[in-house]
Amino acid sequence: MKLAGSGNSIRIPLTAIASVGGKDLIYKCVQGYATATPVRIVRIVGQQAIIEAGVQSGDEYVTVGVEKISDKSAIRATNSNL
Numbered sequence: 001m002k003l004a005g006s007g008n009s010i011r012i013p014l015t016a017i018a019s020v021g022g023k024d025l026i027y028k029c030v031q032g033y034a035t036a037t038p039v040r041i042v043r044i045v046g047q048q049a050i051i052e053a054g055v056q057s058g059d060e061y062v063t064v065g066v067e068k069i070s071d072k073s074a075i076r077a078t079n080s081n082l
Helices: none
Strands: 009-013 018-020 023-030 033-038 040-045 046-050
Touching: none
Parallel strands: none
Antiparallel strands: 009 046, 018 023, 023 033, 040 046
């Protein structure tokens, strides 16, 4: 998915967040590879986390299967109608 938000905070689904070594991160899609990116969760609203730092509006990131990939895993982006 592509990130969208306003100001310094962006909402992302909780399924997109991985916890590795006690740190929260998401995997950005950069030139066909997963790039582990630390994030700071400031609040959880329903099934979404509001995060600050580490991401920008327009970044593409993995929303499903984060438990099966790691940094630099080859990934293929697909479009979603969500």
